[in-house]
Amino acid sequence: MSTGKVARFAILVALLATLGCRQKMANQPRYDPLETSDFFADGMSARPRVAGTVARGELSTDPFFDTGKINNALADGYPFAVTREVIDRGHQRYDIYCSQCHGRIGDGKGMIPARGYRQPPSFHTQAVRTATTGHIFDVMTNGFGAMPPYGTMIPTRDRWAIVAY
Template sequence: MVRKWTIWILISLGVLSLLPFALIARARTARTAEPRIHVFPDMDNQGRYKSQQVNRLFADTRAMRPPVEGTVARGQLQEDDHLYRGVRSGEWAAGFPMKIDREVMERGRERYDIHCSPCHGLAGYGDGIVARRADALQEGTWVQPSSLHTDLVRSRPSGHIFNTITNGIRNMPPYGFRVSVEDRWAVTAYVTALQLSQNAAIEDVPEQQRANVQEQ
């Protein structure tokens, strides 16, 4: 005959065996401000100062150290107006601050296809996949990306286009923070090439190849 106490032991064991699951469930849902148990601290957590805190090691007690007096920044002055802002003698620069060769052009095409074509379309008519989707949704809040082939945009000097990429324009957001200075110029060069490609005359084609091109 089964003793009464064996039944009680079995019941207690059954309940106890559920305990780990209860603890895991609690650990997964509960929030705590205490750091978790860290058996091997390695160098994961170290004392540090946050900005604006006091550090009495220094006479002025500032934890944030100002640069040594007379220090001159190197490489970050961005003095070159043409390169960094697309401006020359106070006006939008017409040329490029670097040599534009095939390599730059191909980089420009790649960057354009990544950063600009979703809105402006691969050929620059303002019909990128995002623009088409927004049109289909008809939410009424979408501003059509400009076609890059209007007389207005074609008349923009390259410095203006560079600035449009850097800082955005009207409803277009800026891309300067994610496209480097050199890449922005490469994209500008590629936009110029796109514009030429959509507005070229038969005289622009080398004479030997004109026979291969059909005029429309």
């Protein structure tokens, strides 16, 4: 092979390598995260999840585990065995998510009601003590009265652990 052919081949390889490094994908119209949008009617570029979306690996086939209901009625009991580890996990999650309103001992005298917000019911009243586990799980998931829903914030198994605690 002559020196000229080698030089032309080297130039061709260098040219192809240079073309592969262009910034076309970086230089395109796009939205930055949470940037306002003129395209969508609500003005948001970040799109909400489609109702009923299930993340990969998160599909459950146990309606009692997911809703606290059996045949659309609030059920009693637990969808899994309650162990010491489950109760300890429930205690930890209760302290994180619930004690601010419901108090450390469940009397409804947490720091949020102490600052003037509506006081939640005490867990020591007869009405709450006789409530089914499914009812407590449902209230935690969907909210009730002034309590917001925690279904999207607390994983399902942790909500059951809190009920067990």
